[in-house]
Every structure is written in C-alpha cells, then in structure tokens.
Amino acid sequence: MTEAKYRGGCLCGDVKIAIDVEPQLHALCHCTDCQQESGSANMPDVVFPPGSVKVVKGSTTLFDDEKPSGNHVRHYFCGRCGSSLWTSVDALGKVEAVKLGTFSGPDGTGTEFFKPTGELFVKSKQKWLPAVEGAQQWQGMPS
Template sequence: MAKGSCLCGDVKFEYQGEPAAKAACHCLPCRKTSGTTNSYNLMIPTDKYKILSGSLRTFTRKGDSGKDVTYNYCQNCPTVLFVQVEAMPGINIVKMGTLDDEDAYEGLGKPGMEIYTKNRPSWCDPIPGAKQKESS
C-alpha cells in the first residue's frame, strides 16, 4: 500500500495495488499545475484510492474532449493530489509527486507513456521506451 500527502500534510491518502498505467503529461494544464514541463501521473482505480485525513477542494474545467476535468486539491495548500476526468470513469489520476513512500516512489519506475508531446519543450528528450502521443 502506497501512502502520500499534500505539502502541508493535512490531506493524507493511500492506494492499493499497482497503477493501471503511468504517464508523463505535457499538456498545458499539467504544466501549470506542476510548475514544470510535465506531470507524472499514476492511473489508480477509484476503489483502490482512499483519503485518510483532511479535506479537499475542487476545480473543474472542460478538457479537449469537451468533458469535465476535476482537480482535487488540499483546502489549505495548493497541492493537487489527483484529477478525475469524465472521459476516464473509475480512475483517479494521482500525481506521483504526492507520494511519501520513497520505496514505492522508486519502485514505480519510469512512465510507459508520454502524452501531449506536441507541448513538450524541444530541449526535453523523450523518455526512452515510453509510447509517445501528440495528444491524449
């Protein structure tokens, strides 16, 4: 069981099992929420993810598909813990950087896919062996 939390430590979570997928995303919203060139995302089935403490706030926007994308973040600090995408029901897109367990973090390895590579900076090399997709 991997555990994680937000920056201030108010929200704590855990998930069971292995991620259904691991992807680096270079879309503009992921760049903005991560403050860097991409976000590293773990696709965790909703029934395997549990909030242990703290309260969340949400922000919803329309994705490229026209469907809702909802960001779940701590009510006290700006940490986005996971995202829910209407186009991917039953999946929490968990931000890898929120994991506290260094062994789990290391054990995840590199993502198997990079998406929105059309937004990847030219100086940022593709992840070796990862599938490359220009959009979602």
C-alpha cells in the same frame, strides 16, 4: 487494518491518501494544463482505476474544469497548502491520475517505483526534452 500499497499526502500534512491497487500507467503528461498546474515542463502522474484513491485524513478541495468537449477534469488539492494531489479525467474513463510528488514526504510510499511507461500530449512537449526510452508516445490523450 492492512497497510495500503501506496500512501501519500499534501505538503502541510492536512490531507493523506491511500491506494490499495496497482497503477495502470506511469505517465508524463505534457499538456499545457499540466505544465501550468505543475509550474514545470510536465506532470508525472501515477494512473489508477476510478475510485482507487481514498482520503484517510482531512478533506480535499475540488476544481472542476469543464473542457470545450464537455469532458471534465476534476483537480483535487489541499485547501490549506494548495498541493495538487490527483485528477480524475472523464476522457479516460474517470481514471485517477495521482501526482507523483504526492507519494513523497515522511508518510509517503516514496517515488522510487516510478518509471514512465507513457508520455501524453507530446505535441505540447517542451522541445528540449528528449523522449523517454521505452515509453509509449501519444500526441494527445490516449484512446
């Protein structure tokens, strides 16, 4: 078996994931949902094509958030420690946005590869945060 290009997991180690493709985008999402979920000013996400994330240990818990538009944002997290692992976003073709911190930890790939290439929902961005130089800026969801 070949080593996955990207590996990660939750804080307690019950869930491990592997991804064998390159990401489509390194994003900072500033939407209010991501601010609430992360408890921070934004959520750094590594965006992969649909179906890329493979759970190789344990199982995830799902929170399916239906938006007023009818689109769903599916949040996958560890049922034991609560670590947010990734979201699947209908409005973006069901891409899988893996939370950057998922790649941290003793069994993870690490986060050194991450350099934001896009910022989403800059209309909700904290005013004290500067724009990331060279990153594409979207007022809301990219089209």
